[in-house]
Amino acid sequence: MLSLLKQKFLRKLESFITLLGRIIEVILTGSSDYKFVFQPFEAFEKVDNPIQAKLLFKEVKEFLENKFSIRLKEPVVIELFSPTSLSWEAGLYQFSGLMGRYRPCSLKTNNTHLIYVLKGLSREKFKGVLVHELSHAYQREVGMLKNEKILKEGMARWLEYKLLINLGALREAHKLTGVKSWLYGGGIRKMLDLEDEVGEERVIPYLKSLL
């Protein structure tokens, strides 16, 4: 019912914008066959092109800035990779439940964060992987947790968890806390304990104080 109303509203809006566009074009050129059609932007389910990636990156960036004051100064480049182009190493990453990876890239004094995310993930999964890899980019940029392998991974997982909860993807979120691996599972449990102890908003400042 609601989506039917939405469809109706969009069609009306389309013809209104079309009319407006035609009037302007007729005034300017004397004739017009302008037609405005809404692109079903919001409807995409799988992230498989750079424009979708960019749109979601903006949302993830805002989440990190607004909720955790995490701001990256250096530019971020997101690359989607397809399962067929996996190296054995990337294949291993995928096996361990990670579908992205982070690589710093330095050229003289210019640093760029390169983030690889598997092509074709759902919006939630894509955002989760992106927030995870952006955490690693931030850790590198501010030079935090250099000798804390477990906490380093834990922080990325915890932010991924926080984002998924925020999106209402509870099942995906709880999958993260149930991981049995020492590095991946141990890290996030340590972080959840830390959150209980100091409160959500003090978690990142506390980790930064461990410099």
Ligand SMILES: [Zn+2]
């Ligand atoms: Zn990681």
